[in-house]
Amino acid sequence: MQSPAGKRRKAGRSSSNLYSQAQYAQRAAQYDLELAPFEPYRAQAIAALELRPGDTVLDVGCGTGLSFAALEEGVLPRGRIVGVEPCAEMLAQARERVNRHHWVNVDLLGATAAEAPLRGQADAALFHFTHDVLRDPAAIDHVLGHLKPGAHVVATGLQWAAPWMWATNAFVLAAALYSTSSLAGLQRPWDELGRRMTGLQVHTAGLGGIYIASGRLAR
Numbered sequence: 001m002q003s004p005a006g007k008r009r010k011a012g013r014s015s016s017n018l019y020s021q022a023q024y025a026q027r028a029a030q031y032d033l034e035l036a037p038f039e040p041y042r043a044q045a046i047a048a049l050e051l052r053p054g055d056t057v058l059d060v061g062c063g064t065g066l067s068f069a070a071l072e073e074g075v076l077p078r079g080r081i082v083g084v085e086p087c088a089e090m091l092a093q094a095r096e097r098v099n100r101h102h103w104v105n106v107d108l109l110g111a112t113a114a115e116a117p118l119r120g121q122a123d124a125a126l127f128h129f130t131h132d133v134l135r136d137p138a139a140i141d142h143v144l145g146h147l148k149p150g151a152h153v154v155a156t157g158l159q160w161a162a163p164w165m166w167a168t169n170a171f172v173l174a175a176a177l178y179s180t181s182s183l184a185g186l187q188r189p190w191d192e193l194g195r196r197m198t199g200l201q202v203h204t205a206g207l208g209g210i211y212i213a214s215g216r217l218a219r
């Protein structure tokens with residue numbers, strides 16, 4: 001039987017999932033344009049995955065599939081991309097992108113990261129600007145449980161800069177209110193991930209308002 005605390009945590013997660021899906025349903029059509037200023041961080045994050053031809057990579061909270069082209073370059077010719085995305089409108093954009101590029105090695109799963117029907121064990125996982133996912137221990141456990149020993153994991157996103165970086169923090173506040181269901185955890189957004197991996201390296205960019213965390217699962 002589930003404890004009252006467990007029930008409260010679950011209710012909290014499902015209401016934040018609903019809030020997040022409503023947020024992204026409204027943004028899906030213009031999302032790619034909105035993300036344009038952040039594209040250099042995507043390139044850095046995907047480089048840190050150190051993908052090899054034939055790898056399978058999980059793109060957790062894949063949104064409209066903005067990472068797919070660069071992930072394809074890393075895993076072709078025989079690799080696979082598994083995109084996990086609960087917001088139907090974002091997923092529809094991702095599917096349209098896959099069809100437009102005739103990519104035949106992309107599986108799209110319309111589910112939250114905690115509930116996605118993942119199969120087998122992947123070589124790498126990307127959490128690119130997925131703060132809500134990184135605040136959900138069950139989601140992280142589920143994803144990490146479907147990775148091979150030694151798999152590369154990279155997470156990127158917003159974080160609070162040092163307190164005196166008030167202009168950066170004003171930007172982080174506005175961006176987080178627009179794109180996450182809670183401001184909780186922005187001090188160390190990677191910490192739940194870091195608890196499960198030894199030696200997660202965290203780099204700061206964007207005047208302190210962006211982090212790139214990367215590491216490998218234990219072998």
Ligand SMILES: C[S@@+](CC[C@H](N)C(=O)[O-])C[C@H]1O[C@@H](n2cnc3c(N)ncnc32)[C@H](O)[C@@H]1O
Nearest residue numbers: 020024061062063066087090112113128129132
């Ligand atoms: C800021 S967008 C990032 C999208 C994509 N990773 C990118 O880099 O463009 C955050 C995405 O995470 C998705 N998301 C939110 N909660 C999630 C959850 N519990 N599991 C999986 N994805 C989730 C949202 O629907 C949204 O598409």
